[in-house]
Amino acid sequence: MRPLLRKHWQHLVLFPLALLWLSPLLWIVVTSLKTRTEVFDPASGLLPRAAQWTNYPQALSIAPFDTYLLNSIFVTGGIILAQLVTITLAAYAFARLRFPGRNLVFGLFLLQIMFPIYATFLTNFVTVRELGLMNSLWALMVPFVASGYGTFMLRQAFRQVPTELADAARLDGCGHLSTLWHVYLPLVKPTLVAFAIISVVTHWNDYMWPLLVTNSESVRTLPIGLGLLAKADSGADWTRLMAATVVVVSPLLLLFVIFQRRFVDSFMHAGLK
Amino acid sequence: MTQTPQRFTRRSFLAGGAAVSVAGMLGGFPLLATGKEQVKLSFMYPVGVSGDINRIVSGMIAGFNAAHADIQVEAIYAGTYDNTEQKVMTSLGVGDPPGTWLPINSALQTFLVMDALEDLTVLARADDIYQDFLPGFLGTCISDDKLYGLPFQCSTPVLYYNKAAFERAGIRAAPTTWDELMSTAKALTVRQGSDVTQWGLTIGGGWHDWMFESYVRQNGLVPWTKDKVMLDAPEAVDALEFWLKMAQAGVMPTASTWQGSANDFMAGRTAMLYHSTGSMTNLRTSSPFPVGVAPMPKNKTFGAAMGGGPIHIAKKQPDAHKRACWAFARWMTNTANQSMWCKETGYLAARKSSWESAEMKTFVAEVPEARIALDQAEFAGAFLQVPGYHKVREYLKSALDRTLAGEIRPDVALREANANSNREIQRLLRRRS
């Protein structure tokens, strides 16, 4: 008994914890299949009497979710691609180049993460408008192109790359960009993925900024569709809200489950220090 | 929702559309067929009601656009009332407001201080507005005898009650006075040991300042004028003392949230609930027990603060746009659209002619609860129409919460909230002059 216990103690701890962690998700899925009266009826038990699959098409019919989905993919994809370029370049400069005021400028990069985003909305609204980007998908992307957070993460990773490798590349006649591309990037791929996950999740779920700068259905994103179901005067439309939540979350969850090994391995080797 | 009323709706909606374009032409507005460029305007709105009912708004707007070749309205869903007002104000700040929007009626003075609203008095006099709109509802859009908007989705708080719980407790009728409210709530409160399993009463949190003004009105006082609040008046202190008494008697929770309180009611956690009429359809169709609706009990008098919103029209836009906005506001508040909106949501139709229409009579016969709020509306008036109402609401809510939590005495809390609120109102008024 004791060796068995010692060998499997993790399961004893982890299994109940995992259940605890998963219970909100279970509740979301189960509720999305209930009828409206079942949700709060204590007599009706935990599971729906009959699964109400129609909640899904009904939830999706309240807004053009297909357009929203494409927009979300485009906006999130655009942001992450642009960020990967800007943070790679900046992080390399901070990690490997020497120039006067380097620490000061790095501190300035971090300001972006520290300043509360809601205090920037008004000024950014005016800027986006003056750039003529109001009510376009670009308005949802441009404020997030540079990332102090990503630069910070990636700088830490670049610093761990042994300088000898880079020096060797330089001796072979590689320029900065080529060294960056051939030596550094392959080594920090995991950090890039680690950053990408959190960035994608953040922008995929962004609600307030898109609400402020978009007007037309054709440029809106998924969380606004969720808001339609959640933020009503009369109480939420629980079953459909949960159905829509499942729909909004599934692309991310699916990505995670499919690529989970690669994701996690990235973290494993990222050596975030 | 069953299938029948929806089909009914679509038919009546088409009929209403036809009726209105005729009325629009008779009204003498030279909007149609002038061969001019199409006027494009936007309408920013919150959804007061969740889910597919939102599509009704889109349907009304699509109907408007189809009937008006020279006007194109873009409906912009803008989140909650708060979000909508924020979006409008942000656009106003850069000099590019939407043509029309739908805020909560409390925002009237706030927008007037910003000089954002078009005076509609003349247009309305030339029309049937003053005759056909219910005076209490229209009054929420009036300041200094001038009209700034048309009521679209009107609501008041009402008392919802769980008929099954009433039956279990052997109670026949909903309370009609504060005293009865107290005794009924006591009889309905169920405890297991020290735990409450069913509250007698819950006052929907988040908007409990709105309920509170209704209580003050039931004491015979409207606790504000357009440039100050009287939150420390004896009528208000008395109302808060009554709340405190109910909380201390353990018949109602000291706080709740708007969504949470609706859930609590549907789950049988509270036997009575003060919530908006706008929640009527949702509560009726989602509760696993029969739901009763009653007017808010009276004290010295009946009284209610109106919630819900009017359609406002921006001042800063070309005349052609203003006319188009007016046509649009008229359309959204026409007899047929108001009837339909009322039936589908529980918001109150603002027109007498809607209530007199055959379909509404049938509806009221089927769902007598719908009429309760209308009867109550006779005693209702606008909610907290002071400049900077948002901040006043926060001061008031904080005072109510802290009192019920036992942190502070009712009179002290209200005096403090009153002083803070008036300072804020003065700041905004000074700013304007």
Added chain:
Amino acid sequence: MLLPSLVFLALFTYWPILRSIWFSVHDVMLGSNEIFFLGLENYTRLLGDGLFWKSFANTAIYTVLTIPLSILCALLLAVALDTRLRGMAIYRSAFFYPVMIPSVAAGMVWVFLYAPGYGPINGAMAALGLPRLEWLYDSAWALPAIIVMSIWKYSGYFMLILLAALQLVPRDLYEAARLDGVSPLRQLIHITVPMISPTLYFVVVIGVLHSYQIFDYVFVMTQGGPADATNVLTYYIYQNAFQFQDIGYAAAVANCLLLFIIGLIGLVSLTLGRRVHYLGK
């Protein structure tokens, strides 16, 4: 190489910060073009504003409790998962998925979970013989309730980062310790924690940055109530700017928060940071 970032930072970060400093000494109203100079009045108002100090205290409590607790939770999960374990993939997903749930939806779900009467949390507490709580309806428990939810939402992310660091700890250290009869708890404290201290430091920093996320939950779940028990600085800034239209005052609060965060990060890097470098070498 810094140019692309700097262009966008200048437009969408530095310009708003400069404007915010300028706003904070003016009376600026959302929706109006008239602006009046106030000098330091917004700042002096702030000193006497009880709600500002309450939000400040709430923010501090939230930050000081959430970060250590979720890191501790993440560390324990990571240590437990730092073996070849059957079902590892499932566990990792189970602890990580909350990161991906939109805050709007997560907030709504937790409103239900915390419901005093029928919510499962109170059900479980009653089953364990603990008192039922009013959670979000109770000014004493609303903030702790949001803290618990934040731990659920973010531990998974910290866990993955720590897990990565744990993999790099040489196994023979544990082997040697075990031969010396060192207990697992002491191994954790004396080997694991020092070895991964640079990562822990990193996690603390991103934890501070993520603590801004509380805005979403307050916005969805409590709107700062009851009795301002969950009003935090980010929410207070939003309220002042967009609900109260008081842009100048909101800017003053935002600038104070910025100073506070800079101070906090400075403090962390001066204390933790120094020791980490020392130990890490």
